[in-house]
Amino acid sequence: MRHRLLPSLLSFAAAVAVTLLTVAPASAQAQNVAAKPAAAATNSGSKTWTAPKTPDGVPDLQGVWTNQTSVPLERPPALGAKEFYTPDELAKKEEQDNAAAARRAEAGESGVHYDVAQFGLDRSHSKTGVTERTSIIVGPDGKVPPLLPAAQQRQAARQAANRGHQWDGPENRALGERCILWPNEGPPMLPEGYNSNMQIVQGPGYVAIEQEMIHDTRVIPTDGRAHVAKNVRLYLGDSVGHWEGNTLVVDTTNFTDRTAFRGSSENLHVIERFTRTADDTILYQFTIDDPTTWDKPWSGELPITKINSQIYEYACQEGNYGMRNILSGARATEKAEAAKQ
Amino acid sequence: MRFRLSKLIVSGAASLALAAIPAAAQRAGGNAQQTTYRAPRTADGKADLNGIWQAMNTANWDIRPHAAAQGPDLMLGAQFSVAPGIGVIEGDGEIPYLPAAAAKQKENYANRMKLDPEVKCYLPGVPRATYMPYPFQIVQSQKYIMLVYEYAGGVRTIYMDSNSKPPADSWMGWSNGHWEGDTLVVDVTGLNDQTWFDRAGNFHSDALHVVERYTPRSPDTLMYEATIEDPKTFSRPWKISMPLYRHVEKNAQLLEYKCPEFAEEVLYGSLRKKPLTK
Amino acid sequence: MRKMIAVAIAGAGLLLVTAPVWAHHAFAQEFDEKKPLKLQGTVTKWELINPHSWIHINVKNADGTTTEWMVEGGSPNNLFRMGFTRDSLPPGTVIVIDGYQAKDGSSRAVGKDLTFTDGRRLFLSGSAPGANGDEK
Numbered sequence: 001m002r003h004r005l006l007p008s009l010l011s012f013a014a015a016v017a018v019t020l021l022t023v024a025p026a027s028a029q030a031q032n033v034a035a036k037p038a039a040a041a042t043n044s045g046s047k048t049w050t051a052p053k054t055p056d057g058v059p060d061l062q063g064v065w066t067n068q069t070s071v072p073l074e075r076p077p078a079l080g081a082k083e084f085y086t087p088d089e090l091a092k093k094e095e096q097d098n099a100a101a102a103r104r105a106e107a108g109e110s111g112v113h114y115d116v117a118q119f120g121l122d123r124s125h126s127k128t129g130v131t132e133r134t135s136i137i138v139g140p141d142g143k144v145p146p147l148l149p150a151a152q153q154r155q156a157a158r159q160a161a162n163r164g165h166q167w168d169g170p171e172n173r174a175l176g177e178r179c180i181l182w183p184n185e186g187p188p189m190l191p192e193g194y195n196s197n198m199q200i201v202q203g204p205g206y207v208a209i210e211q212e213m214i215h216d217t218r219v220i221p222t223d224g225r226a227h228v229a230k231n232v233r234l235y236l237g238d239s240v241g242h243w244e245g246n247t248l249v250v251d252t253t254n255f256t257d258r259t260a261f262r263g264s265s266e267n268l269h270v271i272e273r274f275t276r277t278a279d280d281t282i283l284y285q286f287t288i289d290d291p292t293t294w295d296k297p298w299s300g301e302l303p304i305t306k307i308n309s310q311i312y313e314y315a316c317q318e319g320n321y322g323m324r325n326i327l328s329g330a331r332a333t334e335k336a337e338a339a340k341q
Numbered sequence: 342m343r344f345r346l347s348k349l350i351v352s353g354a355a356s357l358a359l360a361a362i363p364a365a366a367q368r369a370g371g372n373a374q375q376t377t378y379r380a381p382r383t384a385d386g387k388a389d390l391n392g393i394w395q396a397m398n399t400a401n402w403d404i405r406p407h408a409a410a411q412g413p414d415l416m417l418g419a420q421f422s423v424a425p426g427i428g429v430i431e432g433d434g435e436i437p438y439l440p441a442a443a444a445k446q447k448e449n450y451a452n453r454m455k456l457d458p459e460v461k462c463y464l465p466g467v468p469r470a471t472y473m474p475y476p477f478q479i480v481q482s483q484k485y486i487m488l489v490y491e492y493a494g495g496v497r498t499i500y501m502d503s504n505s506k507p508p509a510d511s512w513m514g515w516s517n518g519h520w521e522g523d524t525l526v527v528d529v530t531g532l533n534d535q536t537w538f539d540r541a542g543n544f545h546s547d548a549l550h551v552v553e554r555y556t557p558r559s560p561d562t563l564m565y566e567a568t569i570e571d572p573k574t575f576s577r578p579w580k581i582s583m584p585l586y587r588h589v590e591k592n593a594q595l596l597e598y599k600c601p602e603f604a605e606e607v608l609y610g611s612l613r614k615k616p617l618t619k
Numbered sequence: 620m621r622k623m624i625a626v627a628i629a630g631a632g633l634l635l636v637t638a639p640v641w642a643h644h645a646f647a648q649e650f651d652e653k654k655p656l657k658l659q660g661t662v663t664k665w666e667l668i669n670p671h672s673w674i675h676i677n678v679k680n681a682d683g684t685t686t687e688w689m690v691e692g693g694s695p696n697n698l699f700r701m702g703f704t705r706d707s708l709p710p711g712t713v714i715v716i717d718g719y720q721a722k723d724g725s726s727r728a729v730g731k732d733l734t735f736t737d738g739r740r741l742f743l744s745g746s747a748p749g750a751n752g753d754e755k
Contacts, residue, residue, distance in 0.1 A: 054384070054482065055383065055384030055385040055483070056383075056384045057384070062482060062484075062485075108731065108732075109731065111646070111647065111652060112646050112647060112649070112650035112651070112652050112718075112719040112729055113646050113729065113731070114671070114691060114692045114693050114718075114729055114730055114731060115693075115730075115731055115732065115733075116693055117743060118692070118693070118733060118740060118741065118742050118743055119672070119692060119693030119694065119695070119697060119698060119742060119743070120697035120698055120700070120701055120742070120743050121693050121694060121697055125697055125701065125743070126697065167614070167648060168613065168614040168615065169605075169609065169612075169613040169614060169615075169617075170602075170605040170609050171602075171605070173645075177645060178601055178602060178605070179601045179670070180599055180601050180602055181599070194693075194694065194697065195694055195696050195697065199485070199487075199498065201480050201482050201485045201486075201487040201498070202480070202482055203391045203479070203480040203481045203482060204383070204384075204389075204391055205391075206391075206478075206480055208478075208480040208487050208489060210487065210489075210496055210498070212696065213669075214494070215494060215495075215496055216494050217487070217489045217494065217496045219478055219480065219489055219594070219595060221594070225592055226592075228594070228596070232596065234596070234597045235597060235599060236597065309700045310498070310500075311498065312508070312511075312695075312696040312699050312700070313511040313512065313513060313669075314669045314670075314694070314696065315463075315464055315511065315512045315513075315668065315669055316601075316669055316670050317461070317462055317463060317464075317493075317601045317604075318458075318463045318464060318512055318535070318668070319666070319668035319669050319670060319671070320670065321671070321673065321691075322645065322649065322670060322671060323608070323609060324608070324609060324612060325649045325721065325723075325727065326645050326648050326649050327609055327612035327613070328612055328721075328722075328723045328725075329648045329649045329650070329721065329722035329723050330614070330648050331612060331614070331723070332722050332723035332724065333648070333722060334614070508667075508699040508703065508704040508705065509667040509695065509699070509704060509705040510667075510705070
């Protein structure tokens with residue numbers, strides 16, 4: 001029993017962890033021409049590379065990918081308007097990030113939490129796409145624009161309504177705890193921290209994207225059809241795609257008002273662009289538009305990187321002991337507090 | 342002797358017609374359905390199963406032949422009563438339960454409101470996902486075929502020409518597929534013991550092994566067959582079959598059917614700070 | 620880890636790769652930091668499920684009775700990606716859990732440190748495999 005967890009398994013894990021930290025220089029260079037995805041698609045690094053096509057003759061985005069990336073959504077304030085690291089700065093940053101991640105993994109979790117590193121859920125055990133960008137959000141500001149007054153009020157009202165009630169019942173908990181929707185599923189699809197993976201399968205006229213958490217599969221038609229009726233509101237919105245050269249452009253509307261992406265309303269409108277820039281990289285760009293939340297659209301981009309693995313089932317609802325335990329714990333706390341008085 | 346020319350012509354035409362069938366029928370052969378239909382090809386030369394499909398039967402209520410009956414919630418009256426069905430099980434329509442399992446099925450049925458995983462918005466497993474009364478979509482490429490089910494956002498990835506194995510059991514199982522002529526054959530293992538076959542408490546163990554066959558039978562129908570094998574529950578393998586119908590309406594699409602919130606009162610109602618007021 | 624939480628909310632600095640911010644809150648409602656515990660027991664079941672895996676162990680109490688405990692861990696999906704399977708922790712294995720008990724007093728805990736009786740960690744040692752003396 002002692003040797004069930006074979007030493008070879010551990011050394012395999014070690015080899016995998018080391019390999020996964022390697023940066024693919026091609027993807028970093030591709031980010032510099034992010035504004036012109038068509039050009040990037042045919043020229044990656046110093047090799048001439050042609051974007052592959054499916055047997056139907058459309059760009060091939062298929063495979064198992066991760067959108068885990070080393071760059072934050074918003075730019076660290078100290079960097080001001082600096083949009084790109086130099087290669088030297090990037091190398092240094094990567095080194096610092098990896099060292100910090102290693103320290104965190106060694107220190108383990110504080111408080112009442114399982115050790116993420118033990119389960120391989122920390123940064124060192126996942127492939128991380130690298131980009132020279134200093135933030136996912138592009139442009140001189142590098143951050144989410146301020147909310148319009150009406151949007152601020154909306155957010156404040158929502159928080160006020162839940163204050164003092166956050167443990168009352170399942171409706172007071174976050175969508176992720178209820179296994180309805182994971183925080184960064186989007187669209188836009190943003191890194192989740194772990195299991196940040198997706199599988200893309202293409203059939204004639206469709207691009208299917210399955211996000212690992214919570215196994216939601218966006219089946220996107222590529223015929224540029226109309227969206228569903230206005231009164232049909234969906235957590236992931238309604239996505240319609242079309243091809244522009246080598247880029248898949250996806251337009252999503254019909255969100256509910258509960259997704260609240262960075263404070264957005266049900267009028268959220270997301271445009272995504274997927275362009276394969278290398279065998280192991282998709283350039284993912286998105287524009288966020290909601291005139292009832294922000295006074296102007298804002299955009300971001302990040303690399304989606306191929307992983308040599310598969311998606312595993314993330315059956316959240318089925319295994320959600322947590323919701324029961326959270327509510328049970330809250331009731332126990334209330335009972336204990338009442339007993340003190 | 343009177344010579345019937347017409348008869349001769351008819352029989353001659355018949356034998357010519359029979360001679361013309363062979364290729365398509367032989368390609369679809371090896372299963373119960375002999376068909377003369379040859380499906381269009383995908384760009385890589387395989388039978389094209391892409392589309393939005395749905396079963397049209399009451400197997401989700403009960404896969405066995407059954408008459409109409411009162412539903413589990415009396416207050417939903419006729420709206421939620423059991424619709425009748427001629428059954429989807431091949432042969433005499435009986436499920437060959439081992440004696441202990443037969444008893445358990447009756448217990449399941451008696452407690453189906455509490456025990457049916459569908460009530461809790463749990464993934465339906467295989468083969469129940471196929472005949473839930475909602476559409477599913479086949480997205481077919483060479484290495485992978487994705488089956489995307491509208492209900493509860495279920496999804497299965499079929500690994501083509503692979504003999505990979507699952508690391509652990511899951512609700513929707515592990516699917517390895519290959520082509521036998523125009524039939525997609527899917528070998529499903531790694532199914533956990535938590536799903537049911539229907540709302541009537543028909544169940545299985547974690548030894549369940551399902552082999553599915555999807556065969557094009559006409560431009561807008563597939564024939565679906567599933568062989569069920571589970572030596573811990575059944576005395577022998579048994580089989581279900583049913584047509585699957587294509588959604589032909591323009592702009593047909595799956596819609597989100599996220600049901601966890603619809604099951605919250607059932608699952609957590611007793612843990613609320615204050616009960617829900619009606 | 621208060622710093623980590625603050626950084627995550629502000630969205631600045633490193634993109635954090637641990638569980639989402641709200642999860643820390645929820646864990647504090649499930650488990651009691653004032654009830655640390657150490658359990659040694661025999662594995663009876665390993666639920667390789669999401670959003671959290673659960674190890675069920677049979678623990679012998681001081682008075683000779685036994686109690687079945689369930690211990691919360693992380694999503695197993697990356698363990699699968701690294702080659703672990705359900706056979707990696709078979710029933711009958713004796714393990715040691717360092718963690719915190721459920722707030723409602725039930726025999727449930729969150730496991731911070733999971734080891735064999737000889738101190739070796741159950742799954743992965745951390746970001747630098749081998750750093751804790753595991754075999755390579």
